[in-house]
Amino acid sequence: MTQLQINEVATRDGFQIEATFVPTADKIRLIDALSATGLARIEATSFVSPKAIPNLRDAAEVVAGIQRRPGVGITVLVPNLKGAERALACGVDEINLVMSASDSHGLANLRMTPEQSLAQFTELLAAVRAHPQGAEVFVNASLSTSFGCPFEGEVPQARVLDLVGRLLQLGVEGVTLCDTTGMANPAQVTRLCEAAQARFPGTPFTLHFHNTRGMGLANALAAWQAGITRFDASLGGLGGCPYAPGATGNVCTEDLVHMFEQMGVPTGVDLDALLAASAMLPEMVGHDTPGQVVKAGKADRRYPMPAQ
Ligand code: COA
Ligand code: ZN
Numbered sequence: 001m002t003q004l005q006i007n008e009v010a011t012r013d014g015f016q017i018e019a020t021f022v023p024t025a026d027k028i029r030l031i032d033a034l035s036a037t038g039l040a041r042i043e044a045t046s047f048v049s050p051k052a053i054p055n056l057r058d059a060a061e062v063v064a065g066i067q068r069r070p071g072v073g074i075t076v077l078v079p080n081l082k083g084a085e086r087a088l089a090c091g092v093d094e095i096n097l098v099m100s101a102s103d104s105h106g107l108a109n110l111r112m113t114p115e116q117s118l119a120q121f122t123e124l125l126a127a128v129r130a131h132p133q134g135a136e137v138f139v140n141a142s143l144s145t146s147f148g149c150p151f152e153g154e155v156p157q158a159r160v161l162d163l164v165g166r167l168l169q170l171g172v173e174g175v176t177l178c179d180t181t182g183m184a185n186p187a188q189v190t191r192l193c194e195a196a197q198a199r200f201p202g203t204p205f206t207l208h209f210h211n212t213r214g215m216g217l218a219n220a221l222a223a224w225q226a227g228i229t230r231f232d233a234s235l236g237g238l239g240g241c242p243y244a245p246g247a248t249g250n251v252c253t254e255d256l257v258h259m260f261e262q263m264g265v266p267t268g269v270d271l272d273a274l275l276a277a278s279a280m281l282p283e284m285v286g287h288d289t290p291g292q293v294v295k296a297g298k299a300d301r302r303y304p305m306p307a308q
Helices: 010-017 024-034 059-065 081-089 103-110 114-130 157-170 186-199 216-225 253-262 271-278 281-285
Strands: 005-008 041-046 073-078 094-100 138-144 174-179 205-209 230-233
Touching (some): 005 253, 010 041, 024 271, 024 281, 041 059, 059 073, 073 081, 073 138, 081 094, 081 114, 094 114, 103 114, 103 138, 114 138, 114 157, 174 186, 186 205, 205 216, 216 253, 230 253, 253 271
Parallel strands (some): 005 041, 005 230, 041 073, 073 094, 138 174, 205 230
């Protein structure tokens, strides 16, 4: 059975929306703990405008400060050429371009419609490939609001597939379909995953779910049943886009790993080590997290029988 590839996004999608700035040293400590758990990739931070996302203004220090382990790809979210240049200067393994599938969310989040995002990606990709290490950098693109937009509602599947095709034509190597505000349902996930893989065979598709309406794990399962093996997930279930009203946390990494491991699907992740990392979060962010397995224990947890 194909091992899952999990991209951990807590220090990016999670920390970007926290009420307080998580100190740089804590971010580094958490990423170092996470990179020892067997995760395939870690989305360490984002190289966006510090005015747009003040919590991640220390992106360069974070990437420079973490330990790099063979086999753990370090990826960062990038909206524009300036972000790509900052990311390349830090020697990341992957650049995760971000754009929206809907005009309204694109304008709210990035001050760019999807067309405007695509137009500036041509120059961006040329700059990446011209960089001395640029040939080795994997370029992925995340398509926000692929399953619905909090301003516009439905985003037609044909529009999402058209944008995927245009990203691939530009030279993007992988695409993440993002359910930015937890609007997707499992039937819709099955349809889009099947259609995307049929139309663009061999493309590494990643699925990014938020658990805003409690459908995160059900959606991940539907995606896996449709043949998807790459997932974004966030430790503790942190996460959310500050420019999407009502956004809440991503599907929780340790709950996702627990579910798939219980099903016999290999994830490559040491769940105990992941749970230990998750236990670091409440102190770092100053509140409880939505993760469930970290509180309940694994399904094989056994309690002593009460005295008869
Ligand atoms: N990194 C750092 N600074 C950047 C930057 C980047 N990638 N892109 C732009 N900036 C700076 C510019 O240098 C400029 O700074 P100045 O005011 O000191 O001169 C300022 O930001 C405005 O630049 P401009 O190109 O006009 O950007 P904008 O105001 O139109 O904003 C984005 C566009 C994309 C930069 C901004 O909306 C953004 O960073 N959005 C990201 C939101 C996000 O991460 N959401 C959650 C993840 S889905
Ligand atoms: Zn997200």
